[in-house]
Amino acid sequence: MKRGYQESSSSGSYEPPHSKFKHNPEGDGRFLEDESTKIFAKKVADHYSARTNQTLEEREASPIIHLKKLNNWIKSVLIQLYAKRGDAVLDLACGKGGDLIKWDKARIGYYVGIDIADGSIEDCRTRYNGDADHHQRRKKFSFPARLICGDCFEVRLDKVLAEDAPFDICSCQFAMHYSWSTEARARRALANVSALLRPGGIFIGTMPDANVIIKRLRQAEGLEFGNSVYWIRFDEEFEKKKFKSSSPFGIKYTFHLEDAVDCPEWIVPFHVFKALAEEHGLELVFVKNSHAFVDEYLKKPEFVELMRRLGALGDGKEDHSTLSPDEWEVAYLYLAFVLRKRGQPDQARGSSRRDKGKMHLSKEDISYIRKLDRGNPSINHPDNVVSTSLLNPTMNRNIKSQLPTSFEEIQISCSAAAYGQIAFKLSFVSLFCFYQAYSERHNR
Structure with missing residues (x-):
């Protein structure tokens, strides 16, 4: 083997350090x-x-x-x-x-x-x-x-x-x-x-x-x-x-x-x-x-x-x-x-x-995954994941990751904040339905 360096290869004991780095950071x-x-x-x-x-x-x-x-x-x-x-x-x-x-x-x-x-x-x-x-x-x-x-x-x-x-x-x-x-x-x-x-x-x-x-x-x-x-x-x-x-x-x-x-x-x-x-x-x-x-x-x-x-x-x-x-x-x-x-x-x-898997892969077969960014670092947990398979891979990347082809392809571990957002939206929908029903009854 023709060589540019004759030094010995990297070596060392490779013993684990004694708690020199913090333990289990997930969720912290x-x-x-x-x-x-x-x-x-x-x-x-x-x-x-x-x-x-x-x-x-x-x-x-x-x-x-x-x-x-x-x-x-x-x-x-x-x-x-x-x-x-x-x-x-x-x-x-x-x-x-x-x-x-x-x-x-x-x-x-x-x-x-x-x-x-x-x-x-x-x-x-x-x-x-x-x-x-x-x-x-x-x-x-x-x-x-x-x-x-x-x-x-x-x-x-x-x-x-x-x-x-x-x-x-x-x-x-x-x-x-x-x-x-x-x-x-x-x-x-x-x-x-x-x-x-x-x-x-x-x-x-x-x-x-x-x-x-x-x-x-x-x-x-x-x-x-x-x-x-x-x-x-x-x-x-x-x-x-x-x-x-x-x-x-x-x-x-x-x-x-x-x-x-x-x-x-x-x-x-x-x-x-x-x-x-x-x-x-x-x-x-x-x-x-x-x-x-x-x-x-x-x-x-x-x-x-x-x-x-x-x-x-x-x-x-x-x-x-x-x-x-x-x-x-x-x-x-x-x-x-x-x-x-x-x-x-x-x-x-x-x-x-x-x-x-498949023996031939189309562009639509590529799955795109990303970690959700909820804007609040205290709730940005590794479990918050969206997985999507896209119909149109030429879309803007910032948009396409939000367009799953089916509900089964979404994998999300909901944080408390996300749950609160969902609850608020459901409450708003319920209020709207109640208002619609009231208006129809009032107009009879």
Whole structure:
């Protein structure tokens, strides 16, 4: 493997902290998201929605093409190691559906993808249908699917996916760090995974390696570091380059990667991630920096062949990667992890839910979910969710989420304030009916 850095991979004891963060924030107003968090979430969504699908020629011309192929190889290895024939898969932050072919090769039985960016979900739909043939080489997938547009780090998904769960495997690739802007979002992300996985189910993912990023920051002269293909910049509030162990959430930086990313991200201290996961019944199987991951799995012939097929070995004659040193440095910024939900696996298999999805998805088949905003942060609870399937997806986004096609598609846990509003409306209707009846009797 051609390398730009010879340093050892990120390591550490990864022991859970001793109550260094607050416990169970749900329902506590102090943990609710402020407007800045919503703005950043929208900025991330807009960024990925604006990115258009590339042709194969455009993709091959990318300055980070070999890094992209390496990342695809890492995800493919994770899927080959843990996905089984007939599995029901939940793909959090599925993006444009770049992993659909990987899941198809694993012969899964059912797929649900969710992403915050409506543009990405639409691209995922066309890719699944085989319409984006300028971008992919196959036309048909062997598993039924369902697609959802919404923030999986904000909305409680167990109600939205009550008929689809439990899932055998959950995947969140290069996205978990977007949940770390607040403790509430981080907890919601892990609560969703735990609630939707079956006992013994697997959670696989990739995300930035906090140890490496902080190390690079402290080695830099200022608050910015990078190379020809990426840069990372921290705000002035971190000029001392010190981070309180009691405040492991909301540590924001701006990340730019050529031809890929240009938006805010958040540090995820892995020992905190591990501790929160354990609170939600998810136990660590392994965590490896990308460099260590490559070193381990390139020792196995089947994965060398996989890297060759993905084109990460140039024309296939080399036995080492063609990554440039700058691309290899970017790879060092990430890690791969695997968690397992506690409990003994049951006999129920995801393949029994093949009838829940469709083999061809129209625009009307995309579900849109959002957390209700009642204007009063003290009652803005994670349970307040609206789920809709839209007849006209070209409507204004602010309006279409309020237009369900049937009452069954609305899932709301009513707060006291909402109940009061409903009671007032019912009282007004009753008064109007009484007035009508009185007028009719009086006019006889």
